[in-house]
Amino acid sequence: MRKVTGWRAVPPVDDSLRSRRRAVEAAQLVSRTLGLVLTAIYMAGVTDLAPRVLSDDMMLVCQLGLGLMTASNLVGLLARRRAGSRWYPLLSAVQVLFDTIMIIAFVAVSERDFEQTTWPLLGLSISIAAIRHQLVGALLTFAATSVAFLVLVPGSPDTAFVLGISAMTAIIAGSQSTAFARQLTTLQETRLALQHQATHDGLTGLPNRAHLDAYAARLTGGALGVLLLDLNGFKQVNDTYGHAAGDRLLYEVGTRISDAAGPGVTVGRLGGDEFLVLMPGAGTGAVAAVSERIRDAVRRPAGLGDGIRVTVGVSIGVALRPAGGTAGLDALTAEADAAMYREKQARPAA
Structure with missing residues (x-):
């Protein structure tokens, strides 16, 4: 790939x-x-x-x-x-x-x-x-x-x-x-x-957690938007079509998220079907706009070869740090994780 x-x-x-x-x-x-x-x-x-x-x-x-x-x-x-x-x-x-x-x-x-x-x-x-x-x-x-x-x-x-x-x-x-x-x-x-192997995900080529931590450390004190993404329906794709198909889907989703996020935004993969998006200097409006672009990009049907096409969704949790804030990436990720979990819980009812 x-x-x-x-x-x-x-x-x-x-x-x-x-x-x-x-x-x-x-x-x-x-x-x-x-x-x-x-x-x-x-x-x-x-x-x-x-x-x-x-x-x-x-x-x-x-x-x-x-x-x-x-x-x-x-x-x-x-x-x-x-x-x-x-x-x-x-x-x-x-x-x-x-x-x-x-x-x-x-x-x-x-x-x-x-x-x-x-x-x-x-x-x-x-x-x-x-x-x-x-x-x-x-x-x-x-x-x-x-x-x-x-x-x-x-x-x-x-x-x-x-x-x-x-x-x-x-x-x-x-x-x-x-x-x-x-x-x-x-x-x-x-x-x-x-160095690239140590700081990037081997499947998608995106920055891994170590790279994201180092990047976020350089943004200390500035405004920062954090989006935690978890795919909806990925486990079913893995169980139905196998891990190779799941890997192709993760790669495709990683590419779509990166393209939708746009310039100046760093997209990384934490593992499994979780992705993290860091938006330096972003406020509520910018984060909301990027989130919608990512949702639209992820839910487009994806071809996995052999005529297989699947559609997955994404749950997104958001955390914002204002300029001058002291929250680190771990705290912001935990906040975004809680918001993502609430969205996942609300999704079946929706």
Whole structure:
């Protein structure tokens, strides 16, 4: 059977992915800050890290690097704050772009103007892209750095070696990052499935009592309408046509109640043929209108397969909590249960 879609919960934030993203941003902020310090030292020429005299092009590259690293850190701070946002992938891609441009420029000028072996830094940009965007990101960055190296450092004796090492870095780092991302996704899906099973009814897909209790606890102090529903004639359907037919009827009724209740209303199943409807902020008029819609929806004939059609009714007990009231869900449900029982007792006479 398909799941009832009349009630939809907002999916929880993927805490594991958000935590991983924040860790990546923190690590990059630290590494770029270190890069800023080392670049300033490189420009000053106060250590053996750089030639005593830098070319004009290298000074320009260093200045570009300072600007790009600073900009990347600003984007990284925003990305860390919005690790769960739909804009995070774009913010991450911008950082990869800035880092790659900076590294390509530094490698190209240093390999051309000085006797320094700096091409291994290309592997750093590939690894960064792999961490952030898995295999696709690693391969795209590999392609960009390889083309840039061929164009900006023509005739280098290390070209074949550079391309080979970069390709291996992209494949290994990208594949591992992709596998890790898939593992996290699988674990998250499993967690969500278990959470859904723990908070929803397995037959109708509606919230169960535990979920309703947690939801009602968040409404403390506000106006709340509670409807307790019990089907009339359900036992006869079960006894006559079997439990499978009864299950199909419960599923159909759950769908009808959810549709009739409308948006902003939470419908759950307590067990058996009892359903609970929670209406935040509702008053007498709104509760009465929803009750009538539910009655009309439930008593329509329902097909159970093999040409079987049955009609059941519903008894509804209502409890209202005014704004500022202190009654909890248990007390309101007990009040609604008493009202429902009185309606059931009066139904034969009616």
